[in-house]
Amino acid sequence: MKHTSLVIVLIALLCSTQAEAQLFKKIKNKVERKIEQKVDQQVDKEIDDVFDGEKKEKKKRKKKKSSNPEVDDTSEMETTTPEVSFKAYSKYDFIPGEKLVAYEDFSNDMVGDLPQKWNTNLSSEIVTINTTPGNWMRIGKGVGVYVFSEIPSDIPEDFTLEFDIIYDFKPDSWAFKRHLNILLSDLEDPNTYMGKHNQGKNFAKVGLAVGSGSGRGVFFTKKTPNKGLNMTSKSYPIPFTKKGTPYEIIHISILKKGTRIKIYSNEEKVIDIPRAAEPDILFKTIRFESEITTENEHFYLNNIKFATGVNSSDRLFENGSYQAHGITFDSGSASIKASSYATLKQIAQVMKANPDKSYTIVGHTDNDGSDSVNIPLSENRAIAVQKILKKEFDIDSSRLQTLGKGSSEPLSNENTVTAKAQNRRVEIIQL
Numbered sequence: 001m002k003h004t005s006l007v008i009v010l011i012a013l014l015c016s017t018q019a020e021a022q023l024f025k026k027i028k029n030k031v032e033r034k035i036e037q038k039v040d041q042q043v044d045k046e047i048d049d050v051f052d053g054e055k056k057e058k059k060k061r062k063k064k065k066s067s068n069p070e071v072d073d074t075s076e077m078e079t080t081t082p083e084v085s086f087k088a089y090s091k092y093d094f095i096p097g098e099k100l101v102a103y104e105d106f107s108n109d110m111v112g113d114l115p116q117k118w119n120t121n122l123s124s125e126i127v128t129i130n131t132t133p134g135n136w137m138r139i140g141k142g143v144g145v146y147v148f149s150e151i152p153s154d155i156p157e158d159f160t161l162e163f164d165i166i167y168d169f170k171p172d173s174w175a176f177k178r179h180l181n182i183l184l185s186d187l188e189d190p191n192t193y194m195g196k197h198n199q200g201k202n203f204a205k206v207g208l209a210v211g212s213g214s215g216r217g218v219f220f221t222k223k224t225p226n227k228g229l230n231m232t233s234k235s236y237p238i239p240f241t242k243k244g245t246p247y248e249i250i251h252i253s254i255l256k257k258g259t260r261i262k263i264y265s266n267e268e269k270v271i272d273i274p275r276a277a278e279p280d281i282l283f284k285t286i287r288f289e290s291e292i293t294t295e296n297e298h299f300y301l302n303n304i305k306f307a308t309g310v311n312s313s314d315r316l317f318e319n320g321s322y323q324a325h326g327i328t329f330d331s332g333s334a335s336i337k338a339s340s341y342a343t344l345k346q347i348a349q350v351m352k353a354n355p356d357k358s359y360t361i362v363g364h365t366d367n368d369g370s371d372s373v374n375i376p377l378s379e380n381r382a383i384a385v386q387k388i389l390k391k392e393f394d395i396d397s398s399r400l401q402t403l404g405k406g407s408s409e410p411l412s413n414e415n416t417v418t419a420k421a422q423n424r425r426v427e428i429i430q431l
Contacts, residue, residue: 086392089341092267094253096326097160097307102150103421104304106135119147121194129166129300131247136166136300139290146288147190150418151306154284158310161254161286166300167210171244176213180299181289182206182254190285197289201225202281206254206263208240216240218263220271224278233273237265251339257310316350317430327385327426334380336388347428348393360401361385362427366420367407379404385426
């Protein structure tokens with residue numbers, strides 16, 4: 001307003017007539033309106049800057065959130081393909097069998113009930129855990145045997161078995177026994193001798209122990225009628241030591257190929273026995289066995305997968321295409337799980353060995369949800385695989401076509417948990 005006063009004084013000195021006085025008045029009013037207009041514009045700008053800054057910050061937070069591969073946000077998948085680091089899994093060489101035979105996630109079981117497809121001599125129930133999604137089978141105090149009915153009673157020589165396990169107690173607290181075992185045996189029927197562990201003349205046992213009085217770690221035991229061939233082995237992966245963490249998901253993977261058995265805890269290979277079974281012995285059954293001596297302490301199981309078709313790299317595209325069940329994603333997203341590393345590496349090795357070949361990567365989903373969701377999801381998963389093959393394994397993306405077919409080409413038309421798991425897959429077609 002100082003400028004206004006100065007202008008007024010100057011005009012007053014120069015103007016003396018009535019006409020000049022009227023001119024002075026008009027100029028004064030115009031100057032004041034101009035100044036007020038400038039002030040209003042400056043205030044408006046400052047207000048806009050505040051709101052624009054908030055909008056930009058919201059967009060920044062939203063972008064940051066959508067780039068998190070753990071977020072299940074299908075609306076963002078059309079424009080972004082999450083990337084994962086495979087560094088921790090660079091030495092992981094476990095590849096699931098090509099043919100998924102049995103899968104269990106307890107999604108068809110009611111919370112509080114016994115699992116429908118399991119037989120046991122003790123008890124178990126389906127529960128939820130507030131730290132992780134899904135239904136889980138809870139195993140508590142006692143000596144138990146658990147048989148999953150969808151695992152065949154005459155298992156083939158070569159197979160893979162995977163599952164997730166959680167425990168709800170402090171691993172450094174004392175307990176005489178907290179064991180969960182996986183028994184491979186020549187027992188004809190896994191539902192016989194349900195009250196006893198270690199049944200069969202020949203067996204191989206994988207033991208997971210988080211006790212104190214009877215030890216901690218991952219065990220392997222081989223028993224035959226020839227005592228000279230028997231053996232034991234033990235490893236100490238962190239989740240099964242005092243440094244383990246309650247309610248942390250531990251992924252256990254077991255591969256049997258011929259006489260060899262490999263055992264993995266998460267990404268770490270903890271036991272590898274070349275002669276874990278005798279050449280003339282075929283294991284016929286698989287069952288879980290538990291022994292917990294403390295009240296209110298439990299193991300929890302989920303995502304149990306039994307697969308056959310354990311092929312070497314040179315047979316990967318023997319039939320022209322490969323059903324890569326070992327490539328897995330976070331639920332409802334195109335974020336590839338790091339445990340897919342070994343499968344992707346094997347595929348990349350074949351591609352490098354055949355530089356004149358091109359490939360089509362086809363994403364498939366189960367029939368849950370509509371085509372408007374499943375087709376874009378399957379397309380984005382195929383694109384995610386293409387990007388990882390280029391980034392991590394240096395496969396020229398010009399050799400890799402992508403396609404999403406949603407649920408239009410199921411491997412099985414059954415409406416079971418196993419059938420849906422079979423249909424959720426990435427197919428690699430050699431052209």
